[in-house]
Amino acid sequence: MSARDNILARIRTAQGRSGAPGAEERAAVAAHLNSHPEGPRPQQASDPVAGFAACATKLSTTVDQVAGMAEVPPAIARYLEQNNLPKAAVCWPELFELEWEAAGIKIEARAAEGSDLVGITSAFCAIAETGTLLTLSGPRTPATTSLLPETHIAVVRACRMVRSMEDAWKLLRDERGASFMPRAANFISGPSRTADIEQTLVLGAHGPYRVHIVLVG
Amino acid sequence: MHNNVHAAGLPPTQDSALISDILIIIMQVASMHFKARVGAKLADVKLQAALKKLQGNFVKGRADRMAELDNVEALRTHAAAIRDRVLNNLDVYLEEFEKNATARGAIVHWAETTADVNRIVCELAQRYHVKKAVKSKSMVSEECALNDALEAAGVEVVETDLGEYILQLAKEPPSHIIAPVIHKGRDEISDLFAAKHQLPRKTDIGELTLEARQMLRRHFLTADMGISGANFIVAETGTTLIVTNEGNGRMTTTLPRVHVAITGIEKVVPTLEDVTTLLRLLPRSATGQTISNYISFTTGTKDAEDAFGAEHFHIILLDGGRTKLIGTDMQEMLRCIRCGACMNHCPVYQNVGGHAYGWVYPGPMGSILTPTYVGLENALDLPHASTFCNQCGVVCPVKIPLPDLMRKLREKQVERGLRPWQERFAFKAWSWVAQRPALYAIAARVGARALKWMGGSRKLIHHLPFAGGWTEGRDMPAPQGKTFRELYGERK
Numbered sequence: 001m002s003a004r005d006n007i008l009a010r011i012r013t014a015q016g017r018s019g020a021p022g023a024e025e026r027a028a029v030a031a032h033l034n035s036h037p038e039g040p041r042p043q044q045a046s047d048p049v050a051g052f053a054a055c056a057t058k059l060s061t062t063v064d065q066v067a068g069m070a071e072v073p074p075a076i077a078r079y080l081e082q083n084n085l086p087k088a089a090v091c092w093p094e095l096f097e098l099e100w101e102a103a104g105i106k107i108e109a110r111a112a113e114g115s116d117l118v119g120i121t122s123a124f125c126a127i128a129e130t131g132t133l134l135t136l137s138g139p140r141t142p143a144t145t146s147l148l149p150e151t152h153i154a155v156v157r158a159c160r161m162v163r164s165m166e167d168a169w170k171l172l173r174d175e176r177g178a179s180f181m182p183r184a185a186n187f188i189s190g191p192s193r194t195a196d197i198e199q200t201l202v203l204g205a206h207g208p209y210r211v212h213i214v215l216v217g
Numbered sequence: 218m219h220n221n222v223h224a225a226g227l228p229p230t231q232d233s234a235l236i237s238d239i240l241i242i243i244m245q246v247a248s249m250h251f252k253a254r255v256g257a258k259l260a261d262v263k264l265q266a267a268l269k270k271l272q273g274n275f276v277k278g279r280a281d282r283m284a285e286l287d288n289v290e291a292l293r294t295h296a297a298a299i300r301d302r303v304l305n306n307l308d309v310y311l312e313e314f315e316k317n318a319t320a321r322g323a324i325v326h327w328a329e330t331t332a333d334v335n336r337i338v339c340e341l342a343q344r345y346h347v348k349k350a351v352k353s354k355s356m357v358s359e360e361c362a363l364n365d366a367l368e369a370a371g372v373e374v375v376e377t378d379l380g381e382y383i384l385q386l387a388k389e390p391p392s393h394i395i396a397p398v399i400h401k402g403r404d405e406i407s408d409l410f411a412a413k414h415q416l417p418r419k420t421d422i423g424e425l426t427l428e429a430r431q432m433l434r435r436h437f438l439t440a441d442m443g444i445s446g447a448n449f450i451v452a453e454t455g456t457t458l459i460v461t462n463e464g465n466g467r468m469t470t471t472l473p474r475v476h477v478a479i480t481g482i483e484k485v486v487p488t489l490e491d492v493t494t495l496l497r498l499l500p501r502s503a504t505g506q507t508i509s510n511y512i513s514f515t516t517g518t519k520d521a522e523d524a525f526g527a528e529h530f531h532i533i534l535l536d537g538g539r540t541k542l543i544g545t546d547m548q549e550m551l552r553c554i555r556c557g558a559c560m561n562h563c564p565v566y567q568n569v570g571g572h573a574y575g576w577v578y579p580g581p582m583g584s585i586l587t588p589t590y591v592g593l594e595n596a597l598d599l600p601h602a603s604t605f606c607n608q609c610g611v612v613c614p615v616k617i618p619l620p621d622l623m624r625k626l627r628e629k630q631v632e633r634g635l636r637p638w639q640e641r642f643a644f645k646a647w648s649w650v651a652q653r654p655a656l657y658a659i660a661a662r663v664g665a666r667a668l669k670w671m672g673g674s675r676k677l678i679h680h681l682p683f684a685g686g687w688t689e690g691r692d693m694p695a696p697q698g699k700t701f702r703e704l705y706g707e708r709k
Contacts, residue, residue: 014544039494139522196380207464
C-alpha cells in the first residue's frame with residue numbers, strides 16, 4: 001500500500017465508510033464543484049470605482065484617474081517626477097505602443113529583472129471590495145514586473161473593475177475557458193509590507209515600496 | 218494517478234529522516250514542561266512588553282475590521298460549513314484536488330509522517346541538483362523540522378519571511394504563527410544582524426528591514442528551489458495558494474525553477490468561491506487587515522514561453538496525525554485556518570508567549586493540536602493551559618469550540634490515567650466520601666469550620682495546604698462556618 005492509499009483508507013475507516021468512494025459520493029462532490037455556489041457577500045460600495053479608490057488608498061496605494069489611454073504616459077511621468085523616481089521603466093508588451101517617449105519615459109517591453117526600478121503592468125481586473133489588483137502570469141504578462149521593481153505602476157481600465165472576488169472568478173471563467181487559472185494568479189493589495197520587528201509597519205519588505213494605480217476612463 | 222518519488226526508484230535519505238524524528242521528539246518533550254517554563258516567561262520584562270503590543274495591534278485590529286462588516290456571523294457560519302463539508306468527504310476532495318493539480322503538470326506526493334515529508338523534499342533536492350532553497354513561511358515545515366533535514370542533506374536553506382529569517386540566524390523556533398519573532402526586541406535583532414551580516418550595526422527598524430531585503434534578494438535570484446506552505450489548496454482547480462504581506466511568498470513561487478508546496482491534508486477547500494469566504498475572514502482575524510498584500514494562487518507549471526515560473530511543481534500533502542482526528546469528537550479542530558486569533562485573544566498566551574507551549578502551534582490552537590498530533594501523553598499541561606474564558610471560541614473565524622475540545626482532552630487524560638497520582642488519589646478519595654452522604658456531611662462541616670478558623674479575624678486564608686498554586690498569588694476568602702446543607706436545612 002502506498003502512503004496515498006494508507007491515508008485515504010484511514011480517512012474512510014475513521015468516517016465509517018468502507019471500500020472506495022461510491023458514485024453517489026463522487027456525484028455530490030462533483031455537483032458542488034461544478035455549481036461553485038457563492039457565499040454571503042458583505043455590503044458593497046454603491047460606486048465600485050470610488051469604493052476601489054477609497055480601499056486602495058487605505059492600503060497605501062496611490063490612485064490617479066485619467067480619461068483615456070493617451071493620457072497615461074504623461075500621468076505616469078508626473079508621478080515619477082513628483083516622487084523623484086527614474087523615468088525609465090519596463091512594461092508589459094500590451095502597453096508598449098503608448099507614447100512613452102513623448103512623455104520623457106524610457107521604456108522597455110520585457111519581464112522585470114532584479115535591477116529594474118520601475119515596472120508598469122495592467123491587470124486582469126481590479127476588485128472594488130478590497131482595493132485589489134488581479135494579475136495573471138503569462139508570456140505577455142510576466143509576474144516579475146509587479147514584484148521585483150521598487151515601484152509598481154498598474155494601468156487599469158475602469159471597465160475592468162468588478163465588485164468582489166466572486167465577480168473576478170466569474171470573469172475568469174467566462175473569458176478563459178476550461179483551464180482558466182494561469183500558472184500564477186496574484187491578488188495585489190498595496191505595497192509589500194512587514195511588521196515583524198516590534199510590530200512596527202515598514203513598507204517594501206521584499207516587493208515594491210510603492211504601488212501606483214492609474215484608472216483609465 | 219499519483220506520484221511518489223520513492224516509488225520512482227530513489228532511495229530514501231534515512232539519516233535526515235532520523236535526525237528530524239529526533240528533533241520532533243525533543244520538541245514533543247518540550248511540551249511536557251509548560252508549567253515549569255511559565256514562571257520564567259512571566260518574569261521576562263522584554264517578552265511582557267512585546268506581548269502587550271500584540272494585544273494593541275492584532276486584537277484591536279481584528280475588532281475594527283470585523284466591525285466594518287455587516288455580516289460577520291453569516292460569514293463565520295458559512296466558513297465553518299465549508300470546512301465541515303470538506304472534512305466529511307475529505308478523501309473525495311483530496312482525490313479531486315490531486316486529479317486537477319496533476320492535469321496541470323503538478324506532481325502530488327502523500328506523506329504519512331513528517332519524516333516522510335523531509336525524505337521527499339531531500340529526494341527532490343537531489344533529483345534536481347538543488348544547492349540552495351529559499352523558503353516562505355510554512356508552519357507544516359516547522360512540524361517537520363525540514364530545515365535541519367535539508368541542511369543534513371547538504372542543501373543551503375534560507376528562510377525569507379523577515380521574522381523567520383531572524384529566527385534562522387538566531388537558531389530559535391517561532392513563538393507565534395503569524396508574528397514569529399514577536400518575543401525579540403529591536404536591540405537583539407540589531408546585534409544579531411551586525412554579527413551575522415558583518416555590517417555596521419543599525420538600530421532603525423526601516424534600515425534593519427532594508428538590510429534583510431538586500432541580503433535576501435540575492436538568495437531569491439540564485440535559489441534553485443522554492444519551498445512554500447499553502448494556506449489552502451483548491452480541489453476545483455488543483456491550485457495551491459499562500460497569503461503573505463512581504464512578497465517573499467511570491468518570490469519563492471515565481472523565481473526558482475523548482476517549487477515545492479507542503480501542506481496538511483485538511484487544507485483542501487472545494488472551490489474558489491469557498492476560498493473567497495475564508496479569505497474574507499483570514500486576514501481580518503489574523504492581523505486586522507481587510508486583505509493581505511499578496512494572495513498568490515499557483516496552478517501547475519510554467520508554459521514553454523513563460524519567462525518565469527517553476528518548471529517543476531511538487532505538492533506534498535501531510536497526514537502527520539491529522540487522520541487521527543477525523544470522525545472523532547475532535548474533528549472540528551481540523552477546520553482551523555491558522556489565523557492565530559485564538560492565541561492573540563488568549564489571556565494565557567498573552568502572558569506567557571508562544572515558546573512556553575513547546576511545539577509549533579502555541580495558544581489554544583496548540584493546546585489541542587499538540588496533544589492530538591504528537592500524543593496526549595507528550596503534552597499533559599497544554600489542555601490545562603486555559604481559563605476557559607472562551608475568548609478563543611468567540612473570535613475563531615470557523616467557530617471551533619476550542620474550550621470544549623480542551624475539556625474533552627482533559628477527560629481523555631483522566632480516562633487514560635495520565636493525571637498525576639496525587640490528583641487521581643484526591644478524586645478517588647472525594648468520590649469515596651461523596652458516595653457516603655453522612656460521612657460527606659461530617660467531613661464538610663469539619664472542613665468548613667477548619668477553614669473559618671484558618672481565616673482568623675480578617676477572614677482570609679493566606680496559605681492553604683495542597684493548594685499553594687491558588688494562595689501564592691492571592692488570599693482565599695474563608696467560609697463562614699456553616700455548610701450549604703446546614704444553611705439549607707435551617708431555612709426549610
